[in-house]
Every structure is written in structure tokens, then in C-alpha cells.
Amino acid sequence: MTADSKAPDVGDSVPDGWVQDAAALAYDAAARAGVRIEPATTYADCAAASRLFDEVWHDSETSVLTPGALTALAHSGNYVALVRVGDRVVGAAAGFFSPPRAQTLHSHIAGMLPELRGRGAGIALKLHQRHWALEVGATNITWTFDPLVARNAYLNVHRLGAAIDCYFENFYGDMGDALNGHDDSDRALANWNLLHPYPPRPTVLTQEPVDVLRNDGDQPHVQLPATGDGPLTLQIPTDIEGLRRTNPTAASAWRAGLREALTWALADGWRVVDVRRDGCYLLERPAESGGQRRS
Structure with missing residues (x-):
């Protein structure tokens, strides 16, 4: 266990x-x-x-x-x-x-x-x-x-x-x-x-990740890479619920940004392997494609 x-x-x-x-x-x-x-x-x-x-x-x-x-x-x-x-x-x-x-x-x-x-x-x-x-x-x-x-x-x-x-x-x-x-x-x-061991093993990245979704002056900036098999990061706000109350327009922009980035990544064969406490998604290619998956 x-x-x-x-x-x-x-x-x-x-x-x-x-x-x-x-x-x-x-x-x-x-x-x-x-x-x-x-x-x-x-x-x-x-x-x-x-x-x-x-x-x-x-x-x-x-x-x-x-x-x-x-x-x-x-x-x-x-x-x-x-x-x-x-x-x-x-x-x-x-x-x-x-x-x-x-x-x-x-x-x-x-x-x-x-x-x-x-x-x-x-x-x-x-x-x-x-x-x-x-x-x-x-x-x-x-x-x-x-x-x-x-x-x-x-x-x-x-x-x-x-x-x-x-x-x-x-x-x-x-x-x-x-x-x-x-x-x-x-x-x-x-x-x-439920048959995987708990707690899960931590993720260790072996390469510098490419930022696909990042914060640019409190607005989402999406840049989809043309090529590459290195890890990716998708950063989201730490408190989207608070942002919805104070700036719903910005919250909707983040919805659209994450939708574009994560939908693209999953369709292109990337897999989410970890999420940091601040809401940064880490994605890698599956092991058979050269990525270092968390087991």
C-alpha cells in the first residue's frame, strides 16, 4: 500500500x-x-x-x-x-x-x-x-x-x-x-x-520545462510549442474562485487559456504527471515516448 x-x-x-x-x-x-x-x-x-x-x-x-x-x-x-x-x-x-x-x-x-x-x-x-x-x-x-x-x-x-x-x-x-x-x-x-501504491512517488524532471501557459500581467499567455518532447508547464491562478468574484473577465480569460493549452496537450499525447501547490501543471510524454512518468 x-x-x-x-x-x-x-x-x-x-x-x-x-x-x-x-x-x-x-x-x-x-x-x-x-x-x-x-x-x-x-x-x-x-x-x-x-x-x-x-x-x-x-x-x-x-x-x-x-x-x-x-x-x-x-x-x-x-x-x-x-x-x-x-x-x-x-x-x-x-x-x-x-x-x-x-x-x-x-x-x-x-x-x-x-x-x-x-x-x-x-x-x-x-x-x-x-x-x-x-x-x-x-x-x-x-x-x-x-x-x-x-x-x-x-x-x-x-x-x-x-x-x-x-x-x-x-x-x-x-x-x-x-x-x-x-x-x-x-x-x-x-x-x-486504487491498486497503485499510496502515496505516489514524487515526480523528478530531468529537463528544463517549456512554459505553455503562464501568467503575463495577471492575464494568461498561451504559447504552444511546435516541436519537442521535453516537459511542459501550465500555470494557473492560485485562487480562481476569488478572481471570479473580483474580476470575472480575467477569470473567463484563464478558463479559455487553460482550455486551449490542456486540450491541445492531451490530444497531442502529453500526460499530466504532477501539479505543484501553486497550481502549476507538469506534463510529460509517456514513458514509451521518452518521458519520465511518475509510477
């Missing part, structure tokens, strides 16, 4: 001891964050999760996910969990199985109150999902996330080791909530192979 463990091949069943190790990692992460994470088992739990989602997304007119929908998900064997500090619900997540059912859990939504940021609660929730999925025999988790939100990109790629498989333009349409505003809802698809 650690970075020095031997990972089973994709398609293998969950090895002996893998679930127990995942449970220990999840428990330790929750303890360090000072939270308790438990599956929803009652309608009251699902109602609390629904209220939490509405609070995080500031949705007072409609419900992000109704208590009834969450109850149906939990009752039919899908993932619905609550994050608590004492008796308070401070976070929640919900997901459902996608084909093939025995292999992949799709994590549809996860939210945490802002007061939990910086405490490690986010990674504790993902490790809880990992343990839960492995326990029921799933070996993969997917989810979409806004690739402009630096802290989420850092968590998903650097901390967890998830791959970015696809870029979807305006995936959810106009969401209009307090977090997304009226910016296009572009999303990246994270794909987390």
Missing part, C-alpha cells in the same frame, strides 16, 4: 491485506484532521448531507442533491458519507457505480465547509472513499473537477496520484452558484487506480 509496495496489475482482484492497509490509512488521516467519516445509514444522515451540499454551494432556491436522492443512492449500495466534527456535519460526499460496476466508483460530489481547509480533511475523505471502494471490490474511482481550482488539482494529482484522462468543455452548463459563478463549467476527469 505504501510507495514501496508492489502494485498488482490492472484487472487483478484486490490483494490480501490491501483493504486492511487502506482502512488504516483512512483512519489515520481522519484522526490527523480531527474528523470522523462514516457512511450515511439513515434518512436523517442523507438529509444532513443534502443540507451540507446546499451550504457549500450556497444554493438556497433548489437542492444540489435532495435527501430522497441521497437515500436512494445509499439504499442501493452506492457511496454516501458524512464528515463530522463532534456532532456537526462539516462535509459530505456521494458517488455511484459506473460500468463495469465491479470496478469503478464515480464520485459525483464532495464538499467541505471552508473552516476545514488546510486541516487535511479533504484527503481524509478521499482515503475513506478509497477504503470503502476496495472493501466492496472496486479498484478504480473517477470524478470530475474544475482544473482551474489549484488546491483541488494539487490534491487530486500530487497528493492522490490520480491521472487526468479527459478535458470536458462546459460539462455541466451554466451552474450559476456562488463557487462557479457564470463561468463555463469546464471539467477534467480524474481517474484514480
Whole structure:
């Protein structure tokens, strides 16, 4: 389970001891964050999760996910969990199985109150999902996330080791909530192979990277290289949510810049291998093309 463990091949069943190790990692992460994470088992739990989602997304007119929908998900064997500090619900997540059912859990939504940021609660929730999925025999988790939100990109790629498989333009349409505003809802698809060792090994670049997307006077500057197999960097703002509130025009420009750069890179065979804490994406060619992939 650690970075020095031997990972089973994709398609293998969950090895002996893998679930127990995942449970220990999840428990330790929750303890360090000072939270308790438990599956929803009652309608009251699902109602609390629904209220939490509405609070995080500031949705007072409609419900992000109704208590009834969450109850149906939990009752039919899908993932619905609550994050608590004492008796308070401070976070929640919900997901459902996608084909093939025995292999992949799709994590549809996860939210945490802002007061939990910086405490490690986010990674504790993902490790809880990992343990839960492995326990029921799933070996993969997917989810979409806004690739402009630096802290989420850092968590998903650097901390967890998830791959970015696809870029979807305006995936959810106009969401209009307090977090997304009226910016296009572009999303990246994270794909987390649960049979890879955790934590992932760090990325070591052997060449100086080429800047494809960089900050030029608070505006994005995109320069696509004509040739070359060396590593690339794509820099994004450290706080796009704040920028959406203070300068939505600039935020939209960054959306367009990252869309152009990352869509081009993935289509041209580049792969995201790491994300720095400040939101700088690192991309390399796959190993068979000469790149140094993180395993």
C-alpha cells in the first residue's frame, strides 16, 4: 500500500491485506484532521448531507442533491458519507457505480465547509472513499473537477496520484452558484487506480520545462510549442474562485487559456504527471515516448 509496495496489475482482484492497509490509512488521516467519516445509514444522515451540499454551494432556491436522492443512492449500495466534527456535519460526499460496476466508483460530489481547509480533511475523505471502494471490490474511482481550482488539482494529482484522462468543455452548463459563478463549467476527469501504491512517488524532471501557459500581467499567455518532447508547464491562478468574484473577465480569460493549452496537450499525447501547490501543471510524454512518468 505504501510507495514501496508492489502494485498488482490492472484487472487483478484486490490483494490480501490491501483493504486492511487502506482502512488504516483512512483512519489515520481522519484522526490527523480531527474528523470522523462514516457512511450515511439513515434518512436523517442523507438529509444532513443534502443540507451540507446546499451550504457549500450556497444554493438556497433548489437542492444540489435532495435527501430522497441521497437515500436512494445509499439504499442501493452506492457511496454516501458524512464528515463530522463532534456532532456537526462539516462535509459530505456521494458517488455511484459506473460500468463495469465491479470496478469503478464515480464520485459525483464532495464538499467541505471552508473552516476545514488546510486541516487535511479533504484527503481524509478521499482515503475513506478509497477504503470503502476496495472493501466492496472496486479498484478504480473517477470524478470530475474544475482544473482551474489549484488546491483541488494539487490534491487530486500530487497528493492522490490520480491521472487526468479527459478535458470536458462546459460539462455541466451554466451552474450559476456562488463557487462557479457564470463561468463555463469546464471539467477534467480524474481517474484514480486504487491498486497503485499510496502515496505516489514524487515526480523528478530531468529537463528544463517549456512554459505553455503562464501568467503575463495577471492575464494568461498561451504559447504552444511546435516541436519537442521535453516537459511542459501550465500555470494557473492560485485562487480562481476569488478572481471570479473580483474580476470575472480575467477569470473567463484563464478558463479559455487553460482550455486551449490542456486540450491541445492531451490530444497531442502529453500526460499530466504532477501539479505543484501553486497550481502549476507538469506534463510529460509517456514513458514509451521518452518521458519520465511518475509510477
